[in-house]
Amino acid sequence: MITLRPAAQRGFADHGWLKARHSFSFADYYDPAEMGWGALRVINEDRVAPGKGFGTHGHRDMEIVTYILSGALAHKDSLGSGGIIRRGEVQRMSAGRGVMHSEFNPSPDEETHLLQIWISPAQLGIAPSYEQQVLAIDQMRSQWRLVASPDGAGGSTTIAQDAKIHATVLPAGATLDYALTAGRLAYVQMVRGELSINGQKMRAGDGAKIADETHLVFVADEESECLLFDLPPA
Secondary structure, eight states: OEEEEOGGGSEEEEOSSEEEEESSOBTTBOOTTOSOBTTEEEEEEEEEOTTOEEEEEEEOSOEEEEEEEESEEEEEETTSOEEEEETTEEEEEEOTTOEEEEEEOOOSSOOEEEEEEEEOOSSSSOOOEEEEEEOOGGGGBTSOEEEEESSOGGGOEEOSSSOEEEEEEEOTTOEEEEEOOTTOEEEEEEEESEEEETTEEEETTOEEEEOSOSEEEEEESSSEEEEEEEEOOO
């Protein structure tokens, strides 16, 4: 079963310097039917104005993955970690038993466009940690590139949950399969373009909850980019 979540149905917040689309309930956006999907709790599509960002704030007991679509994001946290993440890189912060951090757009003239993803950890109260990895776009073309996994396989960033995040960029007309283990859940987030999954059309910003499926076939109508989350049973 594939249940589509059209882009226009997401929550929306406009803070002037930040424009955010929420796939699931977040902050002032609340929909009891959209509280996440399995261990996947948040997908926010954020656009951050030049020179603006999130001041120091805290998180705990959440795996936070940042996927840059364009621009850059500067990060600084209470673990002493810091740096700038750009397109072609992925960042993971395990909030664990508590961490403070800030994020801002370091550019004076270019907007930052990103997806911020929260995944509930398998265990609460773990030690907080930070990781930043190269995520070369060429490694996504016409294939699945493992972005995050529980064991850091294939150079992916490590998350504290039995979940995997894959990314792909498909040229127009390309087909790509994905085998999902029986009983597992999946979620697909479209980044750009237009494609179909088992015959169901998806466009930029759309999401899809997937259950009781073991074979997914992706066919690109135009060059498309998407993320696929392979998740443990709810």
